[in-house]
Amino acid sequence: MTTAYVALEGGHVLEGRGRAPGTARGELVFTTAYTGYEESLTDPSYEEQVLTFSYPLIGNYGVREERFESDRVHPRAVLARELTTDVANWLESEGVPAVDHLDTRDVVTDIRDGGAMQCGIAVGEDVTEEDALEQLEACKAMSEHTDIGAQVSVDELETYGEDNDGPTVALVDCGVKGSIVDSLCERDAVVHVLPYDATPADVEDADPDVLFVSNGPGDPANYEAAIELVEEYVDDLPVAGICLGQQIVARALGGTTEKMAFGHRGVNQPVMDVETNQVVMTTQNHGYTVADPGPRLEVTQFNVNDDTPEGLDGTDCDVLTRQYHPEANPGPYDTLGFFDDVLEMASRSRTVPADD
Template sequence: MKRYLVLEDGSVFEGEAFGSKQIATGEVVFSTGMTGYQEAITDQSYANQILVFTNPLIGNYGVNLDDYESLQPKCRGVVCREVARYSNSWRKQDTLDHFLTQNSIPGISGIDTRKLTKIIRNHGTMKGCLVNSIEDKNHTIEQLKATVLTDQLVDQVSTKQPYPNPGTKRNIVVVDFGAKHSILRELSQRDCNTIVMPYTVKAEEILRLHPDVVLLSNGPGDPKSLPNAITMIQNLMGKLPIMGVCLGHQLMCLANGADTFKMKFGHRGFNHPVQEIATGEIAFTSQNHGYAVDPNSLKNTDLMPTHIEINDHTIEGVRHRKYPAFSVQFHPDAAPGPHDVVSLYDDFMRMVDLRKDENRD
């Protein structure tokens, strides 16, 4: 069955359909990851986006329960050069095609993803749609241009009710802006007693639980669309240790007087080089974001940069000069990898333990 990817600049790509039969519209973005297609598709930071894989083959090892980053993915579509006709792995529980069909996500294969990626890099992220017919190309393009994509993405992916991820050591509140399961896995490995809260939670509700620390999770969309979350963070600063990841990083920076901007095509993949400023050490990281912190806006704040991206020198991490709070743009919990910076969770634990010892004194 034929399927078409149409971009708002008028570009049309013809390919073969797989996954769901429904049509879809979203922001077209690309990921440079060589593996981890299941983790990417189920990452809620891809909500409302059509995801292009630059790796030429996906689906070859199937889908399994262990690699979910969420159980209800909000990715709008999948684009690839080739989807495996046969998948095989001792961990496989389902095929990618069937998985996408069950989750109402359409896919298209057999297109020139190198050409498509170059278009996005040159023109920037743009709207696109996956359709099964293109009899009236001009009408389809006009409809696409007129489509307004919602900016209320976190509301689609955040939990509606608090829930626990029990442990016996440190008490941690995770504010869920679209949290990846791998964050909870890292906290579980450190035996943390975690409570996951909706993004609408207020500072006083968090303080009422008397947690040792707060973690601001990753999530989709523009951080400036979450003014209540920014206020919540401002009301927590100095009262509890805070760690921010991805969207949580951007929100913490906004809460402390910095600014953010939309990138031309963002960072998405598992191979982004980041340098720690203090040591000069370089690590490869997992990233998925279309917004970044403006480095010039940090100058008049109490935030100091700790990490930068090697390729474009964007801010990848900050630390508060007065309070026990830091955040990173990348994903230290990286799934499927690399795991170069997973030790940041251990740094976070040491920060918490030190704060607890000071309070005992």
């Protein structure tokens, strides 16, 4: 059995079974999802994190590429009670260290009690506890990854749905999930995916009907270019955002954000709509939240568990954002209507050329 060590912030070291070799470090977080491990592992929002699965068996329905949200695995390492051979082999092929035979109940409890923490991982035939501790020592806080967007964003414009004739979306890629782009294209939108550090000139070239800021990893305060884009266009274009995108929009419009103790990660987060008093179940993956939406946004949805903002609408501008993932990959499907609402907002803003 290959040896594996997990060094936790505070000096405690766990020993487990190594399933994919290597060393790694990152912010230790957990997800409560029973299914959707392929989607979670390829979600760019997990960049620079070590993902712990609270569900005990990961891999019981194999690995299928059509479920991937991006072209690679993003967590720096993976912890589980038990990983199937399919998943372990996949992670090894991706160069992502993996450890199982851990008491993940204890790991999750530690995170819930103490918050997301730094950790170091060492997996291999000859690794020692000191190897894991060295990784921990070199680990940076999430807020210190000041250019994390560069690790997950496109390098240049990419266009999807070119033959569609619906609204045109300029999507700022801070680590977008593929199913968000698919959800827009399925509704006849033309989607221009722009780099996370896109300029106003890039947006002008796209000539969009709506500016859309995607999900992604890290501290929203570090996405200065995206914040400036929202500031530039909020009174000229409708603006939408998902997850990190909601936080970026809030900061651009005078709001504030803060780091959460251990975040929301899973597919069973209950969200209440203020107007309808209806509760829907949502998929979420974020470690930061909006603390104060600012003077131009109102909270229209909130998390039933902790009252954090889950939906923001503009009071004097066309803005619509969600903290959760309405594309529902993996499920549930309660919130897919968000994309219809965004594209309806975009359609209202379209300029119709006058007849000659």
